[in-house]
Amino acid sequence: MAMTITAAMITEPLIVGEWLHPALLLMLGALPLAVLQGRSRQLWQLILPLLVLGAVVALPAGLTVRLELAGLELVPLRVDKLSLAFAYVFALIIFIGNVFALQVNDGAQHVAAAFYAASGLGAVFAGDLITLYVFWEIMMIASVWLIWRRRRQAAYEAGFRYLIIHALGGMLLLAGIIAYWLHTGSLAFEALDGGGPAFYLILVAFLINAAAPPLHAWLPDAYPEATVTGTVFLSAFTTKTAVYVLARGFPGTELLVWLGVFMTLYGVIYAFLVNDIRRLLSYHIISQVGYMVAGVGLGSALAISGTTAHAFTHILYKALLLMGAGAVLQMTGRSRLTELGGLYRTMPLTFLLYMVGGLSISAFPLFSGFVSKTMIIEAAAVEGRGVIFLLMTLAGVGTFMSTTLKLPWYTFMGRDSGLRPPEAPLNMRIAMGIAALLCFVIGIAPGWLYAILPYPVEYEAYTAGHLIKEMQLLLFTGLGFFLLVGVLGGKDKISLDLDWFYRVPGKRALDRLGAGIRAVDAAARQAFMVRFQALEDWATHLRLSGWPLRSWPTGSMALWTAVVLALLLVFGLGR
Amino acid sequence: MKMTTATAALIDALVRHGRLVRGTMIGLMGLSVLLDVLKPSHYSRFPWDGIPGFTAVFAFLGALLLIGVYKAIGYGLVYRRPDYYGDDDHSGDDHGASDRG
Helix, strand or coil: CCCCCCCCCCCCCCCHHHHCCHHHHHHHHHHHHHCCCHHHHHHHHHHHHHHHHHHHHHCCCCCEEEEEECCEEEEEEECCHHHHHHHHHHHHHHHHHHHHCCCCCCHHHHHHHHHHHHHHHHHHHCCEHHHHHHHHHHHHHHHHHHHHCCCCHHHHHHHHHHHHHHHHHHHHHHHHHHHHHHHHCCCECCCCCCCHHHHHHHHHHHHHHCCCCCCCCHHHHHHHHCCHHHHHHHHHHHHHHHHHHHHHHCCCCHHHHHHHHHHHHHHHHHHHHCCEHHHHHHHHHHHHHHHHHHHHHHCCHHHHHHHHHHHHHHHHHHHHHHHHHHHHHHHHCCCEHHHCCCHHHCCHHHHHHHHHHHHHHCCCCCCHHHHHHHHHHHHHHHCCCHHHHHHHHHHHHHHHHHHHHHHHHHHCCCCCCCCCCCCCCHHHHHHHHHHHHHHHHHHHCCHHHHHCCCCCCCCCCCCHHHHHHHHHHHHHHHHHHHHCHHHCCCCCCEECCCCHHHHCHHHHHHHHHHHHHHHHHHHHHHHHHHHHHHHHHHHHHHHHHCHHHCCCCHHHHHHHHHHHHHHHHHHCCCC | CHHHHHHHHHHHHHHHCHHHHHHHHHHHHHHHHHHHHHCCCCCCCCHHHHCCCHHHHHHHHHHHHHHHHHHHHHHHHHEECCCCCCCCCCCCCCHHHCCCC
């Protein structure tokens, strides 16, 4: 096996530390978490993410590490501004997620979270499709444990459905990669040319992980069933890795513009319909990823930078929102809107920190979403896409109503449920505090975020026009909400989504297929046994008749011997 | 603990002064539309860019539309009883199992 390592666009000589793969560091570093206990485990849970953050920050843009394996040229590490922007926020959320999970005494969950996060990092640094595929699959296998470690039947079943859908996505990706290699002879992961089976196979595989309808139901099915801390990690990596690979492989694909806009509204409508607060927030992941998918579809420098910026801010505020909802679940044991209410009395800090996430996702001025989401909408406006602009704005109305008004109103304010849970543990509040601080800092000083985006940005979020329009949007949405607040509470129902097709008729069809196969199998066995019995009867009859043991005539024996010798001669078997 | 109590007291004060909060919000709504009338639009990319208060009307009607659509989809198509899939532990009293060893 030949191994060569080269660095492109690097002027200084390489030392090992400069290209230490952060994913490898995190995977190896996570192994002790399986055995460490108590304070030592907690200490390592803080140190390891900081080391990974340091390793990511140390990577210079332009670094490319090549590796030749079995005749294939692999690029396990390709560092540029696009991959770095995603890696920075991944590294940040690994740290925040671990602070949030410090009190969890479950080594398997910590190792799974670390492997999952590491594979997310590996995927965004992958410069070839094989490396991408390997990390893609590790991501699936590691992440399902964050669901299963909830250790109850609903989580177990949701985890299996999650696994099956992602396994299907993985197979499509592999088939697409093989088709791409056969067609182009290349495995480099760059923008894919339009058309052809490889293009669509890889696109569909990426869209499954982006939770794009109709391939989205795994997300709101599985994420609310994960552990309190697991959901925080889950919200960050799978869908955002998908956004990254779409931005890398499919910029400017028109289909994605409309699909993304559909996602923004689909997620918003379904978020209204559900009763479980973590499921509500899960639907908003679909909605927010919709903005990013649409941004990728628009494909301009402003749109791709806006997509990257929004992925960055989304990971932080969505984690904050899910940490707030998770804190409620952990402290009350409940997550249904119909069972909650009035929690601000004893969980006011969780409420306030949640609201920072709510204001951020709603693009409230001074908070992070305002400086990122508006970039994507602005990119649509610059291209004169009026319908896209209006539909995205409409989705923003729904986001503000359900995430920032409905959920907190019926959880922390509104009707008093009589629940008086204590505040979440200190480490959970600190984790929420760090995420909230970052949401606020990005909101008031977006310059440093804009500086790490893949393309130079000449976008000014804080213009008088933007501020006036955004204030109108939010205030009048609030007016609509509070006029109808009496009828907007959660319903003690579930809302069917497209997973119904494989959970009810699909399962029924599978059961019928199984019954059919069993029936055919039984009939075939019976038919065989009948014939076997007949053969046995005939053999017994033959034996009892004594016919095979009778004396054969000499002429007959000579004839058969001659026939055998002739056959040997004809077919040359005697040579 | 002190911080928790102080924050709860602050939110309590806002709840007690709900009328003042509502008044402030209505005042801000009026102000945002007034500013839109006074300040000519910076953009002329879309036909609605020059209409003062367009975003306010769009947001209000959009909110009502979304509420109507979700109610129609919910009651007309997708709402089912909580044990529809044969279990009813999608929420439950389990504290998320995050602190179990």
